[in-house]
Amino acid sequence: MIIRHIKLCILGIFTLAPITSSAQDLIARQAPIDRKLRIADSVALQRLIERQNHFELQGESVYPEEWNNLFTRNYNVEIPDSFRIDLRGFCMPTPSRRITSNFGYRPAFRRQHEGLDIKVYIGDTIRAAFDGKVRIVKYDRGGYGKYILIRHPNGLETLYGHLSKQIVEEDQEVKAGDPIGLGGNTGRSFGSHLHFETRFLGKPLNPVLMFDFPNQDVTSDFYVFRKDTYREESRMASRNTNSQKNDTEENKPDAGNTFSGHFYKVKAGETLSSISDKLGLTVDQLCQTNRINKKSKIRPGQVLRY
Numbered sequence: 208m209i210i211r212h213i214k215l216c217i218l219g220i221f222t223l224a225p226i227t228s229s230a231q232d233l234i235a236r237q238a239p240i241d242r243k244l245r246i247a248d249s250v251a252l253q254r255l256i257e258r259q260n261h262f263e264l265q266g267e268s269v270y271p272e273e274w275n276n277l278f279t280r281n282y283n284v285e286i287p288d289s290f291r292i293d294l295r296g297f298c299m300p301t302p303s304r305r306i307t308s309n310f311g312y313r314p315a316f317r318r319q320h321e322g323l324d325i326k327v328y329i330g331d332t333i334r335a336a337f338d339g340k341v342r343i344v345k346y347d348r349g350g351y352g353k354y355i356l357i358r359h360p361n362g363l364e365t366l367y368g369h370l371s372k373q374i375v376e377e378d379q380e381v382k383a384g385d386p387i388g389l390g391g392n393t394g395r396s397f398g399s400h401l402h403f404e405t406r407f408l409g410k411p412l413n414p415v416l417m418f419d420f421p422n423q424d425v426t427s428d429f430y431v432f433r434k435d436t437y438r439e440e441s442r443m444a445s446r447n448t449n450s451q452k453n454d455t456e457e458n459k460p461d462a463g464n465t466f467s468g469h470f471y472k473v474k475a476g477e478t479l480s481s482i483s484d485k486l487g488l489t490v491d492q493l494c495q496t497n498r499i500n501k502k503s504k505i506r507p508g509q510v511l512r513y
């Protein structure tokens with residue numbers, strides 16, 4: 208009620224602004240600095256209104272009222288056609304700039320990778336991406352390992368997987384940038400890394416739509432979730448990251464030494480071509496990642512990176 212009242216006041220001032228502006232125009236012509244100040248004022252005012260509107264729309268209200276500590280991807284609530292997610296006030300979960308595996312479908316496992324893998328070492332500090340409340344602190348032996356899920360007032364939930372240590376508790380409130388755990392290699396993980404997910408009402412969104420790890424920044428102040436296109440957007444974003452990733456891999460001679468993505472153990476009778484098919488890659492991609500020649504002989508038991 209109070210918020211609504213404040214908003215009306217702000218709107219009131221804002222509606223009056225044009226009248227004042229035109230009245231001042233004659234004077235302003237002789238005082239360009241004053242005009243600039245006025246423009247700056249209305250921009251600030253506009254931002255204030257925007258923020259106010261946003262405050263009323265966003266947050267816990269999109270989630271069901273009942274709070275739980277269970278991992279639920281499906282909220283059984285109507286997904287809004289669109290929703291603006293405020294990314295201001297973010298903190299990168301890790302200073303690492305290196306994406307080792309993308310969001311998207313993994314043909315070899317016939318399943319979706321619903322997050323982004325970022326290279327971290329065991330013991331590296333992992334931080335909360337936004338202010339929020341810790342909903343889940345659990346251990347999933349065959350999957351996420353030690354993981355944490357936080358709900359944020361901007362409507363997102365973020366998940367941090369494969370940790371070596373969780374240093375927050377369920378229901379604890381956190382600020383963006385608070386240390387929540389340490390990097391690790393727990394659960395279904397080959398090589399230490401952070402598995403980072405961004406979800407809206409349980410729907411997985413490609414984190415690269417919002418977080419630019421190579422540049423340690425968010426992609427924009429806001430990300431607009433759209434029900435009809437979010438899947439396609441997430442898929443396309445991975446495609447873009449893939450090419451970027453390949454570029455940097457090629458330019459980095461030591462990339463092979465720090466690789467921590469996924470490994471494949473060669474079985475008897477397999478060839479580079481049959482393995483590439485299985486992994487949904489081209490032979491060239493597989494060779495490039497492993498810095499081997501297309502004609503290289505591979506032997507059973509050999510471990511390939513992809």
Ligand SMILES: [Zn+2]
Binds near residue numbers: 322
């Ligand atoms: Zn992952």
